Amino acid sequence: MKKWWLGVALGSAVLLGACGGGEEEATDTGSSAGEMDPEEIYIGNCSGCHGDNLEGASGPNLQEVGSRLSQEEILSVIQNGQGGMPAGIIEGEEAEVVAEWLSEMQ
Template identity: 50%
Template sequence: MKKTLVVLIIGTSFMLAACGGGKSSDNASAGDPEKLYKQNCSTCHGGNLEGNIGPALNNIGSELSKEDIEKIIAEGKGSMPSGIIKGEDASAVAEWLSEKNNE
């Protein structure tokens, strides 16, 4: 039982660190959705939107609207934690992703 709990805690910590834990204080990326994605999302969703731990996003715009994507960023989904990106940055990333249709 203790081993299971320890593994769960370590796994959760890893997931949180991998999915947005690498937030940068580099303000040069503020508002640049592609840089924000690479800093906060690419570990789980892949550097080229191909998917990894999380689902592929290279065609997400044909499945979800900007508003739907923004809601997922804000609230999380499945093992994705909520609020990885916030405010105007979340809106910019959601808009950028909503334009992805089999590029």
């Protein structure tokens, strides 16, 4: 009988633990659309292929990409893809912010 109650108690704890947590408090990072951090966006979406320091890995080195491509060309690559890079990894305003930031890499 004690084992049965222990099973019920453990099962309930697991069930309640899995169902709980839906009331997490939203945290404001202090950034609005006008305050996007291009480096954070890059790290979260691009660094896996282009390296944490733009040095290149499976994707090309981007440390001087602004000397080769204009902001519009960089944005086009982000939006449409190129070579092994798929299109749309970053979209919308985030893509524009990252393209502007990368265009300054010279």
